[in-house]
Amino acid sequence: MTDFNDEEITDFDEILQNNIPESLLPKIQKLLYGHNVKKLKVLDEIETLSNVFNFELKSFRFSAEKEELRMPRIVRVGLIQNHIVLPTTESILRQKNALYTRIKEIIAIAAKAEINIICLQEAWNMPFAFCTREKQPWCEFAECAETGTTTKFLQKICKELNIVVISPILERDEIKSDIIWNTIVVIDNNGIVLGKHRKNHIPRVGDFNESTYYMEGNTGHPVFQTAFGKIAVNICYGRHHPLNWLMFGLNGAEIVFNPSATVSGLSEPLWGIEARNAAIANGYFTCAINRVGTEVFANEFTSGDKKPAHNKFGHFYGSSYVAAPDGSRTPGLSRIRDGLLIVELDLNLCRQVKDFWGFQMTQRLEMYAKSLSDVVNPDYKPQIIG
Amino acid sequence: MTDFNDEEITDFDEILQNNIPESLLPKIQKLLYGHNVKKLKVLDEIETLSNVFNFELKSFRFSAEKEELRMPRIVRVGLIQNHIVLPTTESILRQKNALYTRIKEIIAIAAKAEINIICLQEAWNMPFAFCTREKQPWCEFAECAETGTTTKFLQKICKELNIVVISPILERDEIKSDIIWNTIVVIDNNGIVLGKHRKNHIPRVGDFNESTYYMEGNTGHPVFQTAFGKIAVNICYGRHHPLNWLMFGLNGAEIVFNPSATVSGLSEPLWGIEARNAAIANGYFTCAINRVGTEVFANEFTSGDKKPAHNKFGHFYGSSYVAAPDGSRTPGLSRIRDGLLIVELDLNLCRQVKDFWGFQMTQRLEMYAKSLSDVVNPDYKPQIIG
Numbered sequence: 001m002t003d004f005n006d007e008e009i010t011d012f013d014e015i016l017q018n019n020i021p022e023s024l025l026p027k028i029q030k031l032l033y034g035h036n037v038k039k040l041k042v043l044d045e046i047e048t049l050s051n052v053f054n055f056e057l058k059s060f061r062f063s064a065e066k067e068e069l070r071m072p073r074i075v076r077v078g079l080i081q082n083h084i085v086l087p088t089t090e091s092i093l094r095q096k097n098a099l100y101t102r103i104k105e106i107i108a109i110a111a112k113a114e115i116n117i118i119c120l121q122e123a124w125n126m127p128f129a130f131c132t133r134e135k136q137p138w139c140e141f142a143e144c145a146e147t148g149t150t151t152k153f154l155q156k157i158c159k160e161l162n163i164v165v166i167s168p169i170l171e172r173d174e175i176k177s178d179i180i181w182n183t184i185v186v187i188d189n190n191g192i193v194l195g196k197h198r199k200n201h202i203p204r205v206g207d208f209n210e211s212t213y214y215m216e217g218n219t220g221h222p223v224f225q226t227a228f229g230k231i232a233v234n235i236c237y238g239r240h241h242p243l244n245w246l247m248f249g250l251n252g253a254e255i256v257f258n259p260s261a262t263v264s265g266l267s268e269p270l271w272g273i274e275a276r277n278a279a280i281a282n283g284y285f286t287c288a289i290n291r292v293g294t295e296v297f298a299n300e301f302t303s304g305d306k307k308p309a310h311n312k313f314g315h316f317y318g319s320s321y322v323a324a325p326d327g328s329r330t331p332g333l334s335r336i337r338d339g340l341l342i343v344e345l346d347l348n349l350c351r352q353v354k355d356f357w358g359f360q361m362t363q364r365l366e367m368y369a370k371s372l373s374d375v376v377n378p379d380y381k382p383q384i385i386g
Numbered sequence: 387m388t389d390f391n392d393e394e395i396t397d398f399d400e401i402l403q404n405n406i407p408e409s410l411l412p413k414i415q416k417l418l419y420g421h422n423v424k425k426l427k428v429l430d431e432i433e434t435l436s437n438v439f440n441f442e443l444k445s446f447r448f449s450a451e452k453e454e455l456r457m458p459r460i461v462r463v464g465l466i467q468n469h470i471v472l473p474t475t476e477s478i479l480r481q482k483n484a485l486y487t488r489i490k491e492i493i494a495i496a497a498k499a500e501i502n503i504i505c506l507q508e509a510w511n512m513p514f515a516f517c518t519r520e521k522q523p524w525c526e527f528a529e530c531a532e533t534g535t536t537t538k539f540l541q542k543i544c545k546e547l548n549i550v551v552i553s554p555i556l557e558r559d560e561i562k563s564d565i566i567w568n569t570i571v572v573i574d575n576n577g578i579v580l581g582k583h584r585k586n587h588i589p590r591v592g593d594f595n596e597s598t599y600y601m602e603g604n605t606g607h608p609v610f611q612t613a614f615g616k617i618a619v620n621i622c623y624g625r626h627h628p629l630n631w632l633m634f635g636l637n638g639a640e641i642v643f644n645p646s647a648t649v650s651g652l653s654e655p656l657w658g659i660e661a662r663n664a665a666i667a668n669g670y671f672t673c674a675i676n677r678v679g680t681e682v683f684a685n686e687f688t689s690g691d692k693k694p695a696h697n698k699f700g701h702f703y704g705s706s707y708v709a710a711p712d713g714s715r716t717p718g719l720s721r722i723r724d725g726l727l728i729v730e731l732d733l734n735l736c737r738q739v740k741d742f743w744g745f746q747m748t749q750r751l752e753m754y755a756k757s758l759s760d761v762v763n764p765d766y767k768p769q770i771i772g
Contacts, residue, residue: 008413009410009413009414009417012414012417015406015410015414019405019406019407019410020401020405020406021405024395024401024405027394027395028395028398028401031395031398031654031655033655034655035655186771188772194771194772195771195772200750201748201749201750202748203744203748204744204747204748205742205743205744216748216750220757220769221757221769222769222770222771223768223769223770223771224770224771224772225770225771225772226772230770237748240666240667240743240745241667241745241748241749241750242628242629242631242632242663242667243628243632243749243750243751243754243757245628246628246629246754247754247757247761250757250761250768251768251769251770252768252770267713268417269417269419269420269421269712269713269714269715270666270713273659273662273663273666273713274663274666274667276659277628277659277660277663280626280656280659280660281626281627281628281660326655327653327655327656327659328655329655356591357591357626358589358590358591359626359627361590362587362588362589362590362602362623362627363587363627363629364586364587364602364627364629365629365758365761365762366762368629368632368633368758369755369758369759369761369762371606371607371629371633371636372751372754372755372758373755373759375633375636375751375755376751376752376755382609382636382637382638383606383607383608383609383637384608384609384610384611384616384637384638385572385580385581385608385609385610385611386574386580386581386610386611386612
């Protein structure tokens, strides 16, 4: 199913490891990833299972200083990136069920590594079909956030395994006019739906014709208080918007997940930058997740790039990673394989970094609240000298 | 004078070039730097002179698509990073004059490469002495932005060579109570002072005790209309603040310079991220400049890091670079040598990238103007669910 070009790189870090001399490698890695990321050892059984079930497993940890008044607040997050399982021409139910089966097996293995919070990729229970601009059958994939099949499927798992799952889906608002949204559902570790959030910023670029299907979200910037810390979700294209990241921070988020679907040739030079910058600027952890593989559709479509009509989306390049508030980040998952990235965080690092750097104290929010209010005035005169 | 640890890396890119096989190198570089940065050939004479005058020369260019209605708007920028020349114990005048001489020789060579705009490093005409918390002699380095010796020195050069220079200095406001500011002066290519801007965000971290010397700037977010495009300057620590970058963009900047002084062990994992993210998010070019070397002071000082008193600032790691709105960036200058980074830009790329990605169109400024106004209310209740 994948359309990966053999000449492309599959794993950036592997190339470094295979070519940079041992004496230099840690220094190069430190420049690339910062000083505060270490490998995390997981049970051999988990390694074995990842091979059996054919997905890549990487695991790291970020540490924090010991404090007198607060105990460490250790959380393990799991980021899952995956191909769709069946061709996009299969029935909706078969496609969904195949993805349920695949995700269930990965989550079960993740749970053995004592993961607390799992985030799935954007619109994880379907192909990313918005390239087609066809309304059907893709709108049929949409489900009620609170009572849909996908939510029910995950509720059972969350309760059974005592984990929080962030489930990005296409939402059908059955109560309000059947409108469709791009939504994440947060399911708590007791199996109850804690809440949902709708994507704030919608792309109109290349094959990402999402504005044909849903509008800008109307749920603000909620932070979800879970048993494992305060989390928020910046969905996909929202990662290009520093203000979106900012508001999740101002509402108290300690981890912000960024479930995405994005392709090489489009966003790859931006991928390692944006979520990491957000972690630095806002004093929280960020978890960037991208799907993998090339999805093929029955009917041809064009991409607004002057090229002939075609049936394939570009290559979703995976490369999921986690960034810490101190600017460190993990290496990424593979560019082509399904994968599980396990990362152990000490949430105490967030406040420690804020105290150290002082970005929040020095950010002059009052000035910018006023500046932005001025700018949105249609008569705003930019401050230009000369 | 330098205190560089021999075991540290001097040039990241050189290591890649020397170790990654030729078949993989361009792919690795593309992942690291994006697709739109090419080497720029300069005259052999300039290469030779850079060797004679002992500074590193690197030169690149970013291209843009041809348009029907606008001609390409090609601009060459020059970023200069340098050591202080004399020990910090020398007289103020001797220290300044030695820096004038050094900068003059580098600028003269830059002009041979037909550079239009040059930006010097933060507080370029003095050591970065704010680690000491001593008021004298360091406050004596401060000068009037409009009529000080440093400005006069550069005005002559700008007029003679037909270049714009951004000159970051310690400013003495002789008219308003002799207050000190961290300021950049923009000197136009006719030798006239176009205007100035004062650093908006002041650090209180490690050896960066700048809040002892000057307060947060009161000059807003000016954009300077020069013959070579609309430019702005985000001074040093302001690069950690996405809102600072944002406002320069909303005022129309096409290139934003970030003259800095920052040391390894502190900011290095952040360095390649922040200015590049700003270029992406705001649709302009960014030019990040950092000084090089380790500066030694007469009297010992402490760094708030529990370590014993000492006489040396950490190692300023250079690594100056330019990032483009499409997410591409140049490799950096050396971590230890004086250097000149010449980069040719086509300013048309800014609007082209805005049209392509749509970040400005989709950024929902009205929503955030309201959100920030709410947040700064002392009674603001964060949006927390659960």
